[in-house]
Amino acid sequence: MSRAALHINDAGITLLDADKLLYRQPGFALLQNDELKTGDAAVSLARINPRHVQHRFWSELSTAGLKDQYFHHLSAADLVSHQLQAMWSAVAADIDELVVAVPPYLAAEQLGLLLGIAAELKLPVVGMVDAAVAATRREYRNAIPVHVDVSLHCTLLTRLAQDGAARAERSEILDGCGIYGLYDAWLTTIARTFVEQSRFDPLHTAATEQLLLNQLGAWLTAAGRGSTVAMEVKSGGVTHRAEIESLSLISAAAPWYQQIANRLRALYRADELPVMQMTERAGSLPGLAEMLVTHVGGEVVTLETGATARGALARCAPDRNTNGVTLLRQLAWDQAAIEVAVDAQAAAQSGVPTHLLFRNVAYAINDVTLLLGVEAESGARHIELPGDMPGISRQHCKIRRKNGQCIVEDSSRYGTFLNGHRIDGSTVLQIGDSLRVGTPGFEFLLITMDEAHGT
Structure with missing residues (x-):
């Protein structure tokens, strides 16, 4: 019997089995000439045909018709179904059991709708678990973990209790603080740098704006590794080059990062040692981890790619005694605990008021x-x-x-x-x-x- 795990996060819907990553694509849909594309295929044309794109259908999952003129005959549920069908038909021929890790922004009614869509597509869902709980596979002794993940349009913070297992205690959703808004800020900053250094404006045409978006991920990775990032864009047979300081990208994201830091600080009591457990996606945002340590204190632990789905796959067993699937908000740990040294607590460095x-x-x-x-x-x-x-x-x-x-x-x-x-x-x-x-x-x-x- 083959098992797989699906992690629902519209910044990257992830499916994997015990051996490999099977699918990881964002929650985008593009409708053009009566053809509906989802995932990477939609993102590759998102800036060229922005009016034909939808990217909120996972977070706003419902059966109501969409208000967009190009999608008025479809619902968010239709788009979710189409993306899941495309994913499943491509990779899942041998999967007999599927466990699903879900974000806190999906309400109970939406989870029921998601299970209904899965049943229609014959996805063999046997378990459902809170994503933060699935990702937390070890105890953080002497500290309080908050799981940090970023979706397309919000940041997800889940404070976890550690009473013998990982249990979701409290979740906070920072609307408007997601990857999509960050990408817009970074594209604007990068375009300004090209104009200043080469007199080339890559936002002047949709085609070159799409080229920026296609390369943004690699540039952000480079920003996390060095002080400057070398960039180039080819347009009209000409190669345009520019160099941007990593600090410029971090500064562009600072308003978003500050919102995350402020909300995290309110989740921690004065006598608690913070541990911020970040998904690979959140941890890869240049400068975020450093800002959180500066403003919140404590430690940051960055998980590996696919950690949430792997944690669900390893620990979320089907409940053979029930007739349905229920959401699990607590799972036992399956990895060795981490001892967080109390005397090594990193105090927030923003200054003590007098x-x-x-x-x-x-x-x-x-x-x-x-x-x-x-x-x-x-x-x-x-x-x-x-x-x-x-x-x-x-x-x-x-x-x-x-x-x-x-x-x-x-x-x-x-x-x-x-x-x-x-x-x-x-x-x-x-x-x-x-x-x-x-x-x-x-x-x-x-x-x-x-x-x-x-x-």
Whole structure:
């Protein structure tokens, strides 16, 4: 009996068996002259015929008709079915059992629809597992892992509990923070470099824009290995050359990377040692791992290509006692644990704030707790907030310096928000952070001052 595993991520739908990678192509569809192409064939013409392309059908899986004029007679489910059929007919003649690793952006109704499509295509699905759980094959002792993956249109963060097995505890989806937007930013930066160095604008025609997209992956790989990237594009019988600094590509991606770092920081409590387990796709983005270590602290572990599907294949056995397929959110480890040294914890390097700025007054942050709330505590340092603002508790949160770090502890029922994200009990604050309490709330800015001023 032959088994295979399928990992659903529209940045690269992946199918493999125990011996080899069978299929890895993005969730793109191109409709032209009544011919529907998916995967690499669609991407190869995506910039030449952008109006004939769909690339959100996996994340927006449903049976409703698409609103696009070229696809109005089709649904996202039709496009998913077509891509799965193309994949299966090409590689799966000898597969008897298929396990599927799924992303957190697919809701229960969408998973049911996916299973229905698989049944129609006669895909022998015998198991389904959360993708982050499938990828996590070992325990990280002394630390808390968060699995990081990137799809076409979002970044996926899953905090994992380690109570004897890998268990999905909490998932966050950063919409608009995916590969597709990053590629647009990088193509714009690369095109500007060509214009500056050779007076050639590769975005002037769709054909040369497609050439940029086709080579972007190789250039990003080179950026991750060196300080500069040599580029060339052939157009009209002429070869145009340019050289770009890797830092320019990293800077272009910085707004996306900062969103990921901010959300990760809110997932970790102040006393926890972070381990960010990154898929090969996320880990290959130039500069991302380094930025996360700088802003979040802890360690980064980058998995090998196909790790999620391999983890599902090795550990997701079919449940012979049930009549259907249910989503597994917990699996036992099958690889040796990693000991993460507590004394080797890499603290975030963005700076420790010395003051909390509120309404033009800077309040010193030190070993004595600073309380924020609508009711002052007798004898305590506090910032008393107006009681007419919704969503603020009497003693909402506390800020203090501890072990060389600036810590905020939330004691409210409404939540305390760091850079727009609700914290999980407590977290470490950095210079430049914005803290919000209440709705719409009061904003506090974390700053540093050479001399103590304010209260």
